[in-house]
Amino acid sequence: MNRYPLWKYATLLVALLIGGLYALPNLFGESPAVQVSVAKASLKLDLGTVTQVQEAIKTAGISPEVVTLEGNSIKARFASTDVQLKAKDAMSQSLNPDAANPSYVVALNLVSRSPTWLSSLHASPMYLGLDLRGGVHFMLQVDMQAALSKKAESLAGDLRSAMREKSIRHGGVSRNGQKVEIRFRDAAMVESAKRLIQDQFPDLVVAESVDAGETKLVASIQEVAARKVQEQALKQNITTLHNRINELGVAEPVIQQQGLDRIVVQLPGVQDTAKAKDILGRTATLEIRMVEDGAEARAAETGTGPVPLGTERFLERNGAPVIVKKQVILTGENLTDAQPGFDSQTQEAAVHLTLDAKGARIFRDVTRESVGKRMAILLFEKGKGEVVTAPVIRSEIGGGRVQISGRMTTVEAADTALLLRAGSLAAPMEIIEERTIGPSLGAENIAKGFNSVTWGFAAVAVFMCTYYLLFGVISSVALAVNLLLLVAVLSMLQATLTLPGMAAMALVLGMAIDANVLINERVREELRNGAAPQAAIHAGYDRAWATILDSNVTTLIAGLALLAFGSGPVRGFAVVHCLGILTSMFSGVFFSRGVVNLWYGRQKKLKTVSIGTVWRPDGSSGTALGVDGEK
Amino acid sequence: MEFFKIRRDIPFMRHALVLNGISLITFLVAVFFLFSRGLHLSVEFTGGTLMEVGYLQSADLAAIRSTVDGLGIKDVQVQNFGTAQEVLIRMPAQKGATPGQQSEKVLAALKAADPTATLRRTEFVGPQVGDELATDGLKALAFVVVGIMLYLAVRFEWKFAVAAIIANLHDVIIILGFFAFFQWEFSLPVLAAVLAVLGYSVNESVVIFDRIRENFRRYRKMNTVEIIDNAITSTISRTIITHGSTQLMVLSMLLFGGATLHYFALALTIGILFGIYSSVFVAAAIAMWLGITREDLIKAQVKKDTDSNDPNDPNAGATV
Numbered sequence: 001m002n003r004y005p006l007w008k009y010a011t012l013l014v015a016l017l018i019g020g021l022y023a024l025p026n027l028f029g030e031s032p033a034v035q036v037s038v039a040k041a042s043l044k045l046d047l048g049t050v051t052q053v054q055e056a057i058k059t060a061g062i063s064p065e066v067v068t069l070e071g072n073s074i075k076a077r078f079a080s081t082d083v084q085l086k087a088k089d090a091m092s093q094s095l096n097p098d099a100a101n102p103s104y105v106v107a108l109n110l111v112s113r114s115p116t117w118l119s120s121l122h123a124s125p126m127y128l129g130l131d132l133r134g135g136v137h138f139m140l141q142v143d144m145q146a147a148l149s150k151k152a153e154s155l156a157g158d159l160r161s162a163m164r165e166k167s168i169r170h171g172g173v174s175r176n177g178q179k180v181e182i183r184f185r186d187a188a189m190v191e192s193a194k195r196l197i198q199d200q201f202p203d204l205v206v207a208e209s210v211d212a213g214e215t216k217l218v219a220s221i222q223e224v225a226a227r228k229v230q231e232q233a234l235k236q237n238i239t240t241l242h243n244r245i246n247e248l249g250v251a252e253p254v255i256q257q258q259g260l261d262r263i264v265v266q267l268p269g270v271q272d273t274a275k276a277k278d279i280l281g282r283t284a285t286l287e288i289r290m291v292e293d294g295a296e297a298r299a300a301e302t303g304t305g306p307v308p309l310g311t312e313r314f315l316e317r318n319g320a321p322v323i324v325k326k327q328v329i330l331t332g333e334n335l336t337d338a339q340p341g342f343d344s345q346t347q348e349a350a351v352h353l354t355l356d357a358k359g360a361r362i363f364r365d366v367t368r369e370s371v372g373k374r375m376a377i378l379l380f381e382k383g384k385g386e387v388v389t390a391p392v393i394r395s396e397i398g399g400g401r402v403q404i405s406g407r408m409t410t411v412e413a414a415d416t417a418l419l420l421r422a423g424s425l426a427a428p429m430e431i432i433e434e435r436t437i438g439p440s441l442g443a444e445n446i447a448k449g450f451n452s453v454t455w456g457f458a459a460v461a462v463f464m465c466t467y468y469l470l471f472g473v474i475s476s477v478a479l480a481v482n483l484l485l486l487v488a489v490l491s492m493l494q495a496t497l498t499l500p501g502m503a504a505m506a507l508v509l510g511m512a513i514d515a516n517v518l519i520n521e522r523v524r525e526e527l528r529n530g531a532a533p534q535a536a537i538h539a540g541y542d543r544a545w546a547t548i549l550d551s552n553v554t555t556l557i558a559g560l561a562l563l564a565f566g567s568g569p570v571r572g573f574a575v576v577h578c579l580g581i582l583t584s585m586f587s588g589v590f591f592s593r594g595v596v597n598l599w600y601g602r603q604k605k606l607k608t609v610s611i612g613t614v615w616r617p618d619g620s621s622g623t624a625l626g627v628d629g630e631k
Numbered sequence: 632m633e634f635f636k637i638r639r640d641i642p643f644m645r646h647a648l649v650l651n652g653i654s655l656i657t658f659l660v661a662v663f664f665l666f667s668r669g670l671h672l673s674v675e676f677t678g679g680t681l682m683e684v685g686y687l688q689s690a691d692l693a694a695i696r697s698t699v700d701g702l703g704i705k706d707v708q709v710q711n712f713g714t715a716q717e718v719l720i721r722m723p724a725q726k727g728a729t730p731g732q733q734s735e736k737v738l739a740a741l742k743a744a745d746p747t748a749t750l751r752r753t754e755f756v757g758p759q760v761g762d763e764l765a766t767d768g769l770k771a772l773a774f775v776v777v778g779i780m781l782y783l784a785v786r787f788e789w790k791f792a793v794a795a796i797i798a799n800l801h802d803v804i805i806i807l808g809f810f811a812f813f814q815w816e817f818s819l820p821v822l823a824a825v826l827a828v829l830g831y832s833v834n835e836s837v838v839i840f841d842r843i844r845e846n847f848r849r850y851r852k853m854n855t856v857e858i859i860d861n862a863i864t865s866t867i868s869r870t871i872i873t874h875g876s877t878q879l880m881v882l883s884m885l886l887f888g889g890a891t892l893h894y895f896a897l898a899l900t901i902g903i904l905f906g907i908y909s910s911v912f913v914a915a916a917i918a919m920w921l922g923i924t925r926e927d928l929i930k931a932q933v934k935k936d937t938d939s940n941d942p943n944d945p946n947a948g949a950t951v
Contacts, residue, residue, distance in 0.1 A: 432757030456883030510880030558830025
């Protein structure tokens, strides 16, 4: 009765093998490494870059352990942190000859020391949270009200010029909060204004009110449109943050949306919070100016002459110099959107800009006067300007819709659009949560968590082995298997392991032993009541199962609640807690039964079960019925 | 080895009234402290800035306090954290200044006073986040209570569900009472510990209820009180051993986990101790007061028990 069919043993074996395999990388630990990734979308990493990296390291007199190209990053592993720092300097000097305009992100990182065959199985160590590896965590709140007000403002401008074009007379257009108010003295004009809004402004809904002989139209942004504005604002802020964080040289930054209006930024390994905050909170400004094309300017461009009066010299993204007039035509304020796309006639990659009413008017006037000349769009960050693009004006552009095209790849178009949008960050952000963990604290936390788990495990195992003898040994092995599987699952899922997560690991091991205690006590009880050893084992496992299931379900309910409503440290705790309960059911019941079956199941005439003393109230010791243990 | 050599069923239910009285008094005392002293909520809930600063020598708390006060920051708490070299500084959220500036200003001032000061960690939580965490915590508690009650009501019977939840909420309130009385810091990990305890000690009640159900089926002659006594007696060894094992783990956390896990482990310890008590003395007793009967539990199974001699069984003697 205590035998498993072959497939059950096979399942156990396979689960153990897979578990062992995926838990293995954690044993190898991590080595200091330098990671190279591209800072600009137009660049690509290839084998050429790998050789460049290798040569740079070699000339610095350092020998790396391994240099690998994985996806979109090159990782070079080193023996110690000293060598790592030296190599980082050598690599950034070689890859970024112009430090002010880096093409590659060279960052310090940790890389698993596990052999390549393990890595090729996608087996990697557990992903450590910030509290274990050190770093910075920010939660930013995007001011959606400001984004909506901005949208309303630009719509108000658009309305004004649209009504002028259609010669609809009005008594003033103004923004009131997130609504646009239009006053009319002439009731006849109200109808045509309404029609105009219906035709040209699908994002607006209007309400009419009459007040002291004056008709007022109140246009508000439709809910769908408002949601779109918010989504875009969030997305835009995230992309802007991405761009800025690239500059910090963080190996594995996490930038995620949380909820409807929040962004979480995690920068592992970053210690300089002041710099990180400075970069995150920086505002970029966009300016449109005319390019100076005279002979003097040409000379200044090539560096053979001085920069002419009233002009400035800037670099384009590819490094080519451009001489630009100091006079600013438009700023990022007037740019409402920039999207990559295609030219409708030539199907070339293009960037589509949308200007607000004021911007459109100025733009039309400027372009009318300067057909054939070049204009430059400049992005200023930290007071440093860069020419994003400097297209030639082909014709007068009215209506506020501008297209930049020609000699651009789709990637470049996307990149340019992103930069232009970055110049006008959709909505202001505020840091509402911030955490910094020093690297030494991280290492201490790992040690603390590790010690808690180890000593707790040892204490429980010693107790189980002395109290339940062989069954205790089997229970302890099952507990070890539980730990192994839990580590393997966490490594596979790459769930973030935090200090509360390690506490959950210890706790779940303490709780998991419950299943084995239940079983062992039940088996003893059956023996006490006079059951034969084989029958006792069978009944013990059988009867305990329902109880184990019930108690695990209630624990799981608590775990799921924590997972659903928890955030930050609680979530880290809950993930490990829930996974641990699931793995404990497997190891505590299925696995331990397998071992027991393997050990006792084959013996047809089983006389003794090593489960410790089976005491009987009538005074006869358990030994009489062939139960060994203490006498 | 056998720790529990119990000859006869222990009459747990004989003293149920007294024990429930004690429970009620403990509960009321906990509620009293919870209201009179309130919980010492961590920065996560109240909003504000927390800094952990490390020194090479033992830190001079008074000097640090006056340095921070000198910056014009009000209501600052300075205390040791773990060791004498480490200091925890708590500052309430300030209007006007951004949190980052605040912690940098403080660190600069501390470094000026003692150059060995190093920032180990900072934490800033805006007030709106704090409020959300508090409501999320309550939502999680409600979810656990409702979820467990539903499960127990389906698996057993509503009377058991009510009994288990009352018994275990009583544990939760007592844990909170301890935190209020000693003014221990109540942080997010502690909240996690409290909810984990709730799920865990319901286990205990479930094991006993399981046994009660089984006994109802097995011992047709016994009355409810005897059945409950027997169920508790036969599971008591398992109860103590399981909780002991879990407590070993928690103890290891308490010893090796450092200051960060200290209150987490403490909450678990109290929860585990009171969990045993409430499962044994409170949950079963409440189920008894609520009047559980054999029929409540074995309705579905009666038809199968053809050899039943129970006079209360309407299907007694029927054959299928």
